Amino acid sequence: xxxxxxxxxxxxxxxxxxxxxxxxxxxxxxxxxxxxxxxxxxxxxxxxxxxxxxxxxxxxxxxxxxxxxxxxxxxxxxxxxxxxxxxxxxxxxxxxxxxxxxxxxxxxxxxxxxxxxxxxxxxxxxxxxxxxxxxxxxxxxxxxxxxxxxxxxxxxxxxxxxxxxxxxxxxxxxxxxxxxxxxxxxxxxxxxxxxxxxxxxxxxxxxxxxxxxxxxxxxxxxxxxxxxxxxxxxxxxxxxxxx
Numbered sequence: 001x002x003x004x005x006x007x008x009x010x011x012x013x014x015x016x017x018x019x020x021x022x023x024x025x026x027x028x029x030x031x032x033x034x035x036x037x038x039x040x041x042x043x044x045x046x047x048x049x050x051x052x053x054x055x056x057x058x059x060x061x062x063x064x065x066x067x068x069x070x071x072x073x074x075x076x077x078x079x080x081x082x083x084x085x086x087x088x089x090x091x092x093x094x095x096x097x098x099x100x101x102x103x104x105x106x107x108x109x110x111x112x113x114x115x116x117x118x119x120x121x122x123x124x125x126x127x128x129x130x131x132x133x134x135x136x137x138x139x140x141x142x143x144x145x146x147x148x149x150x151x152x153x154x155x156x157x158x159x160x161x162x163x164x165x166x167x168x169x170x171x172x173x174x175x176x177x178x179x180x181x182x183x184x185x186x187x188x189x190x191x192x193x194x195x196x197x198x199x200x201x202x203x204x205x206x207x208x209x210x211x212x213x214x215x216x217x218x219x220x221x222x223x224x225x226x227x228x229x230x231x232x233x234x235x236x237x238x239x240x241x242x243x
Contacts, residue, residue, distance in 0.1 A: 059224040063189035063231075070188050071200045074109055078199055082151065083107045083116040083176045086162055086187060087123020087132035096135050099180060099212070102203040104139050107178045110201065111145060116176055118149055120166060122156030126243045155239035159183075159223075160230045163191040163198075164237050176201060182217040186227060193231050 072078075085107045088100035096104060107119050119140060123132025133152045141147050151170060156162035166172045174197040177187045181202030191198035207213050229235075 059228040060221065063193070063224055063227055064185045065189070066192045067185040067187075067189035067200065070192065070198065071184055071202065074106065074113070074115075074201055077110070077115060077176055077201050079115050080174045080176045080197075080199065081116065082118040082120045082166075082170075082172055083110050083178055084120045084122060084162065084166055084172075085136060086159060086177065086179045086183070087121070087136070087156055090123075090130065090132050090135045094131070094135050094138070096139050098209060099206050099216075100132070100136065101139065102206045103178050103180070104136055104143070106201060106203050108140060108143050108145055110176060110178070111149065118151055119145060120151040120153060120170065120172070120175070122153035122162035122165065124157055125152075125154030126157070126239065153242075155237065155243050157238050158226075159187050160190055160227060160235065161237045161239075163187070163194055163196060165239075166191075167194060167196055168237070168240075169242070173197060175199075178203070180204070180206065180213075180216065182213070182220050186220060186224060190227055190231065 085103050088103065089097040090100065091097060104121075110116055111119055121133050121136035121140070123136065125131045125133040131154075133154050133156075137147070137150055137152060140150055153162065153165055153170070156165060163177075166175060173195075175191070177184070177191060177198055177200045179187050179200075179202060181204045184200040184202040188198050188200035
């Protein structure tokens with residue numbers, strides 16, 4: 001079953017006009033914020049808050065617009081050469097968190113259903129005492145995925161890096177991205193704005209963990225601002241090669 005998509009359609013080019021057009025239903029709200037910020041009687045704190053809110057709405061609108069129409073359910077997602085599993089918290093004993101386990105289970109299902117030939121696990125594996133990709137590989141192999149069907153990216157330090165490295169280091173032009181649903185639009189939007197043909201499949205099974213789900217959803221909104229900055233300057237990956 002198709003996951004409901006975000007408002008808007010088609011990726012937009014970067015720039016003030018492009019971002020403003022991408023805001024869709026938020027346009028009037030942003031205009032009011034800009035007018036408020038320019039008022040001579042506006043308190044400096046109100047001005048700063050209005051500008052920050054306008055920037056956030058613009059960032060969210062631009063990236064979500066790029067992801068529109070490219071989020072699917074596990075059954076309807078188009079096949080692709082690889083599934084990209086974005087990293088998440090790993091416990092000190094090496095066990096994946098519930099959020100990461102849910103992503104890995106979804107990737108395993110897609111692989112076993114023939115939706116992809118490989119699984120690319122991408123996360124933070126550059127520190128000696130913390131290894132997201134290693135935990136992801138162990139979990140997938142234990143779940144029945146052949147080790148030679150798993151690609152390991154040990155320097156996917158954030159969503160932007162994971163998508164860019166999938167393209168530059170691993171030569172992928174088309175992929176399925178797996179993450180939680182609140183993160184999916186940003187991940188797919190970033191990938192498509194980088195030039196990848198990206199489809200997204202989201203997990204909502206861990207919504208039962210209410211507090212981390214709410215915290216993750218709130219943090220996600222602020223992360224759009226960083227994503228816009230990374231895309232605007234085409235930031236190179238933190239680690240251009242395999243660390």
